[in-house]
Amino acid sequence: MESNHEKSILTLLNDFSIIKDIITVVTTENIKSLISDYECILRSEGIGRGSIVALSISDSFTLSMFIMTTLEMGCTDVLFYHDLKPAEYDQLLDYYPVQFILSDNDVFDMQWSSVRKVGGNVKLFKPGADLSIWEKVNTKKLESSVVLLTSGSTTKVPKAVIKPLSNIIADGRAILEALEMKPGQRILCAAPIDHAYGLGFGLLAPLIASSSVLYVSPSILPSQLVKKINNFNIDILIGLPLHYKMLAESRSDTLVLNHLKIALSATAPIGRDTLLKFQEKYNFTIWSVYGSSEAGVMTIQQDRVSKEEPISIGVPFPGVRLELISNEDLPHNCYELAVISGALAIGYFENGTYIDLKKENCWKTGDVITSEDDKYYLSGRLNTFINVNGKKVNPLEIEEVLMRHPAVKEAVVIGEKSDKRIEVPHAFLTVSRVIEDIILINYCKEFLADYKIPSSFTYLDELPRGSTGKIMRNRLLKNINGGESL
Structure with missing residues (x-):
């Protein structure tokens, strides 16, 4: 049963900290103070419970602070990628209109005058849009929720997946348990936190675990990434497939992962060649995470990879149940994968239509799975x-x-x-x-x-x-x- 503390960021903040540089650490008290300051500014501009707020912020530390602030205020956070073109933002805002925009992207200055700066380079904009599309969702369900835009959609615009804070926290707790995260551990997040992977592994799980996080740009160079890992005694790396590919193919013989205990990857499969090269070069196994915006984390593959054996999707995260659905259009021994989880989104918008996932009680992923010896192997997508x-x-x-x-x-x-x-x-x-x-x-x-x-x-x-x-x-x-x- 969902309890009230699962709807508040502040009550989860215990000994969580964010590492800014080698001498600067933003402590829990600093974070609470910043949240309080930002909340005062935002409330003075009319932002409050039920407000629909788009966030498009390039700096992960700043974005994390505004996500925590607005969720604590009861807002609906629509997370826009920060590197889109003006036409792409226009299209997104046509489909998913908002009352307020918080951004450090100058592209919004071309369309609206900013109301004011609200922290660092972040400015507040008020588009004054028609919000009737959001009336398709229960108002209470929208409060303190995140809207994730799925990058994998083949439709004209991304799907908008709605996840209440309690569901995102459930995802964070599953991550914490699977990784056995401990207070004081140091985590380097090189994944964008406007994506489900970065949000869960790089913000919510460390926050709940009372860990420390260092945010770096996803475009960081391999040598700089290794330097950060070693200089800050990082225990867990939240990386992307491209990071591991660059590290595996690096010609440098001086790159050594001294302190690292866990290296995680998600958002896309890593090729066998990269996994094998990384294992050989660093004597280290990458753990691959399989999940989706709609269902949250689903499985984690932690086994060492060989040249011959097929690579499974691993074992389910705590609280996650997988089901295989027969489909007569698929070849023999191929099934569509469905997921039942406490982190399941309440629904999503696609092409203007709202789909209520709570009525389904599970998420049909669209991924095609084969099963052998109680292991599951990803074989593609139904629509590919x-x-x-x-x-x-x-x-x-x-x-x-x-x-x-x-x-x-x-x-x-x-x-x-x-x-x-x-x-x-x-x-x-x-x-x-x-x-x-x-x-x-x-x-x-x-x-x-x-x-x-x-x-x-x-x-x-x-x-x-x-x-x-x-x-x-x-x-x-x-x-x-x-x-x-x-």
Whole structure:
């Protein structure tokens, strides 16, 4: 049963601290004082319980302070990524209008005059928008809640996933228990906290555990990341797949992880090659977290990776139950994964429609899972399977084969409509050297049935990625349909 203390940030603050630099630590008392100061300023501008507030702030420390303040005030926090273009912000605000914007991004100055500065470089804006879309959600459920915009959506705009503070705290407690986090541990968060992964692992779990957090930019260089880990005696690293890829491929022999006990990764799968290189270089195993904005954390994979064995999604977090749902459109031994969890979102908006997840009592992830020897393996997504003349093709299978070729660095396979109005596999690649299509086609023929072999290839300098490093398949899909250049 949900208790009142699960709805308050201040009652959870015990001995939580934020490390600013080698000599500056923001203590619990400092944090409470800042929250009080920010609350006074925001209330004087009309922000209070039930206010819809967008936050788009580049500095993770400042963002964390305003998230804690506004949630304590009973606001609904809509977390916008801070590095979007003006047209992208306009589109988001058309779909998800807000009363107030707190941001250090000058893009908002182009549309509205800021009311005032409210802390550091953060300014307050009042768009004066029509908020009728939010009336589809129970007002009480919106109070002290976070709205997460899902980067993986293939729709025109991201889904808006609504999670009350109590659900986010449930996620934090599951993380704390699974990692056995202890008071005083030092955590380095290199993940953006406007994303579910960074918010849960980099703010809520450390706050509940009375740990200390050091925030760094997700774009930090490998050498600087290792330096921070060692100089600050970091116990737990909250990293992104791109961080581990750069560390694994670093040519430096002086990078050593002295104090680190746990290295976590999420937002996208890490390639086997990166996992193996990292293990060999640092004698350290990366723990991979599988989750979603809608369900929160789901599973964690902690086993050492080998060259041959398939990599499972690991074991469920405490309080999480997995269910496999049969689907006649899927190949044999493939199922859609559903999740039941106390951290489940209350619902989400998609294309203007509100979906109430509490009525469903579970989240159907859209992920396709195979099961073997009581272990679960991720096999792709329902909406990414390619229908080749009635035969369902898993793009991950093709990607894995392509990435085994020594010239291929990364591969993403998308279903493309052919002249015969059927789908065929199209591969987007980054490569280490120039290579002809026919060589890759012949290579694929050694491992794949003819109908699974890509019919065409696009070579890119880099694959399009979101702020967390996740590959943006929707942009690739738009590209082959002629709607967007890369």
